[in-house]
Amino acid sequence: MENLDLNRLPKHVAIIMDGNGRWAKEQGEDRLFGHYHGVASVRKVVEAATEIGIKYLTLYAFSTENWDRPAQEVTGLMTLFVDTIAKEVPDLHKNNIKLHFIGNLSMLPDEAKKALEDATQQTAQNTGLSLIIALSYSSRWELVEATKKIAEKVKNGEMSVDQITETTLSESLATSAFPDPELMIRTSGECRISNFLLFQLAYAELYFTDTRWPDFRKADLVKALLDYQSRERRFGKTSAQVQTNDI
Numbered sequence: 001m002e003n004l005d006l007n008r009l010p011k012h013v014a015i016i017m018d019g020n021g022r023w024a025k026e027q028g029e030d031r032l033f034g035h036y037h038g039v040a041s042v043r044k045v046v047e048a049a050t051e052i053g054i055k056y057l058t059l060y061a062f063s064t065e066n067w068d069r070p071a072q073e074v075t076g077l078m079t080l081f082v083d084t085i086a087k088e089v090p091d092l093h094k095n096n097i098k099l100h101f102i103g104n105l106s107m108l109p110d111e112a113k114k115a116l117e118d119a120t121q122q123t124a125q126n127t128g129l130s131l132i133i134a135l136s137y138s139s140r141w142e143l144v145e146a147t148k149k150i151a152e153k154v155k156n157g158e159m160s161v162d163q164i165t166e167t168t169l170s171e172s173l174a175t176s177a178f179p180d181p182e183l184m185i186r187t188s189g190e191c192r193i194s195n196f197l198l199f200q201l202a203y204a205e206l207y208f209t210d211t212r213w214p215d216f217r218k219a220d221l222v223k224a225l226l227d228y229q230s231r232e233r234r235f236g237k238t239s240a241q242v243q244t245n246d247i
């Protein structure tokens with residue numbers, strides 16, 4: 001932790017929390033056991049991100065594709081989300097954390113929708129860490145929705161085709177209120193992005209660790225941040241340009 005340069009932290013860290021199922025299997029337990037232990041990691045990482053001074057933290061909790069998992073696991077996960085949110089919101093609120101949810105939330109059961117709306121409303125005035133939970137989210141879904149919004153505006157004469165830019169596209173995404181993540185972490189050994197923030201991660205540093213999500217703690221986050229700080233971010237420029245600040 002003392003080696004971290006607090007002046008060069010990423011503003012936004014995004015995490016694919018992977019490996020709950022494998023972790024549970026290794027313990028001889030069922031998959032939901034892994035998800036329940038994954039919540040403990042969420043708590044620890046949120047605490048650590050607040051303490052370190054990260055401004056935005058996005059957690060991929062449930063993808064559009066996850067709806068195709070066995071019904072028992074999907075129902076168990078929905079119950080876990082509702083219970084966790086209800087249980088954690090008072091503490092999150094006390095710590096000035098603002099909750100946001102992104103994804104195709106219309107697919108969620110009514111009880112879950114209500115829990116998310118309440119949590120968003122209760123923490124709306126907070127000014128600390130923005131905790132963004134991606135639920136029933138996929139980046140391709142989000143890009144299709146953004147395209148529809150823009151097409152609708154063009155159709156209604158509110159904008160012309162020439163006015164469509166990277167900025168208008170970015171502003172039409174579910175993440176329009178947040179800066180793009182500079183660091184994306186994926187746990188449990190898979191080296192892929194899995195339909196997560198495809199547009200927003202264009203220049204993010206990607207960090208993959210073998211650690212399963214239920215084992216991920218503050219020390220693992222610090223390790224990822226130190227790795228991020230050891231990299232030279234060039235944005236397509238040359239190393240010499242970056243080093244002379246010519247960007």
Ligand code: FPP
Pocket residue numbers: 017018019020021022023031035038039042059060061062063066080081084085133188213
């Ligand atoms: C991926 O591991 C994990 C999930 C699909 C669920 C993640 C959810 C939590 C950690 C609960 C978080 C709760 C809140 C409220 C944010 P996997 O099941 O794909 O693991 P595997 O690849 O080893 O099978």
